[in-house]
Amino acid sequence: MITAGRDLYDDPRFFEGYRRLRNAESGINDAIEIPAMNRMLPRVAGTAVVDLGCGAGGLARRLADAGAAHVVAVDSARRMPALAIPHPRVRYLRADLDELTLPARSADLVVSSLALHYVADYAGLVRRVAHWLRPGGRFVFSVEHPICTAADPMTGWRATDDGALWPVDDYATEGPRTQNWIIEGVEKHHRQVATLIGVLLAAGLELTGIDEPVPGPATLQSHPHLAEHLRRPPLLVLAARRRPVDPAKGVS
Numbered sequence: 393m394i395t396a397g398r399d400l401y402d403d404p405r406f407f408e409g410y411r412r413l414r415n416a417e418s419g420i421n422d423a424i425e426i427p428a429m430n431r432m433l434p435r436v437a438g439t440a441v442v443d444l445g446c447g448a449g450g451l452a453r454r455l456a457d458a459g460a461a462h463v464v465a466v467d468s469a470r471r472m473p474a475l476a477i478p479h480p481r482v483r484y485l486r487a488d489l490d491e492l493t494l495p496a497r498s499a500d501l502v503v504s505s506l507a508l509h510y511v512a513d514y515a516g517l518v519r520r521v522a523h524w525l526r527p528g529g530r531f532v533f534s535v536e537h538p539i540c541t542a543a544d545p546m547t548g549w550r551a552t553d554d555g556a557l558w559p560v561d562d563y564a565t566e567g568p569r570t571q572n573w574i575i576e577g578v579e580k581h582h583r584q585v586a587t588l589i590g591v592l593l594a595a596g597l598e599l600t601g602i603d604e605p606v607p608g609p610a611t612l613q614s615h616p617h618l619a620e621h622l623r624r625p626p627l628l629v630l631a632a633r634r635r636p637v638d639p640a641k642g643v644s
């Protein structure tokens with residue numbers, strides 16, 4: 393059985409496994425992804441923020457604590473509110489990102505942490521994000537690195553006579569991939585790096601940042617098992633901006 397991202401976190405076996413994993417924190421979120429997102433995020437004081445695929449709302453609450461005026465935190469999973477801690481400036485909204493609509497020019501910042509590789513129609517979502525952003529507004533997100541999502545099925549490290557190797561195959565064939573992660577048949581979507589960026593540009597956004605974060609020396613001392621991520625990048629972080637108002641032409 394294949395379980396699509398929008399339904400995955402409501403599967404009781406997956407949800408329990410994911411909750412245990414996040415509670416036990418293997419390090420990739422706390423030691424690699426969150427610091428990389430923090431480096432890429434703009435100042436948020438007074439801004440209107442949308443968090444796509446918010447999960448338990450950790451990023452949404454961090455941004456609210458950092459001064460965001462309000463955060464709309466969106467997730468399709470019915471079970472996520474059980475994990476989400478309330479915050480006076482975070483509104484949790486249950487919706488599928490493939491169908492989400494928000495008012496035009498209502499957001500200064502749209503963020504997403506490790507959720508967009510579950511979304512089937514990335515180009516459609518990015519076009520909507522561009523529509524939601526105010527001129528000068530930012531879009532910052534992380535996804536599993538396309539080097540990690542390329543092979544189908546996503547087997548992870550493979551034992552060979554030369555030691556463990558990470559298979560990269562079918563890189564240019566974009567589309568759904570299956571992975572046994574906590575449960576069998578988890579569905580993710582593979583896209584080339586060029587597509588992830590090209591779709592932003594086609595939607596009229598400017599690329600303002602790119603990162604392939606890996607653990608630094610201090611992280612490796614506290615989390616030596618993360619050294620495998622030096623061999624292939626686990627994550628890709630992208631930042632884009634809707635053009636600010638062009639005084640000659642008005643709002644672009």
Ligand SMILES: C[S@@+](CC[C@H](N)C(=O)[O-])C[C@H]1O[C@@H](n2cnc3c(N)ncnc32)[C@H](O)[C@@H]1O
Nearest residue numbers: 397398401445446447468469488489505507510
């Ligand atoms: C790996 S979790 C990340 C959660 C959170 N951003 C974090 O970093 O802790 C991915 C989240 O994306 C959500 N998700 C996946 N597909 C979705 C979709 N089509 N619409 C809305 N949410 C989706 C899942 O329910 C899950 O909460």
